Amino acid sequence: MSGETQEKRVGIVLVSHSAAVAASIAEMAAGLAGGSDAPIRAAGGNPDGGLGTSPELITEAAHAVDQGAGVAVLVDLGSAVLTVKSLLAEGDELPDGARLVDAPLVEGAVAAVVTASTGADVDAVVQAASEAYDYRKV
């Protein structure tokens, strides 16, 4: 058996007001991570498929990526932030160990997927995503 350190991967959920944005970032992050085995799911758009936030999609995605090592939920803004906060306050809707990550969505998603694919724990994944705020571009 090849070392017990984290056979399970931290799951990652990407929440955007736009279904297309969330799906594309998921695809891009997985692609840039190169052969990552970290589970990642997009939860974009409102319940009618328009721009907005769907708690049902978020909850479904969080359970789908949950391997028991925690779930990092990255969000864009406004109702996405408030919805995940209120789901966490509810206590029983998201899997145990689900965390709202304070991170930029695109850069944070790449950092989270790369980190999660190494078998890092949820604290490390959350930290890596949050540190994406510090990548200055000029």
Add this chain to the structure above:
Amino acid sequence: MSSSEPAVEHVLDTPFFHRWLTAAAASVTRDAARLTELDSAIGDADHGTNMQRGFAAVAEALDKERPGSPGAALVLAGRQLISKVGGASGPLYGTLLRRAGKALGDAEEITPQQLTDALRAGVDAVAQLGGAAPGDKTMLDALLPAVDELAGGGSFTAAAEAAEQGALATTPMLARKGRASYLGERSIGHQDPGAASSALIVAALTEAVR
């Protein structure tokens, strides 16, 4: 001398809460176009549609599940709003009602004072969730004056008036929270849609009284 009972004007039982929330649903439906119009000036023009969808789900769930206490009715309504609205008003109004419902516990009838305390707990939770303060041009600017009015012994009618005045008072304010805050100075001169819908929900209390 037998103890003089305080003049409790209304029995606040489960049917009262059913009537309140149903009246709120009718009210946001009636005013959906106005709410969306307010939101198109400083938001993303979906507030009326979102509130209508959310409160329609509330009315439907109440009819179907027939919650057995005022607290259960509010918790059910809050959960529906969080699930169905699709905008920031979902978690905000959902938190308001759910937290108020939890504060009421399982009691089958409650006093106006208990309702006031529960609403206060709900409004505090909204402020915490959204990180807003009075004067930031948000729903709090309508809700807080209403709760203050009730806490001072005011009637539902007086609370509704306080909420309406609070909503109107958001017009000259600079938005500090939500999408409208991106507009900076250009948010001035428009009434906050969330404050407007809050005033409708408070006003629906007057329709629930029998």
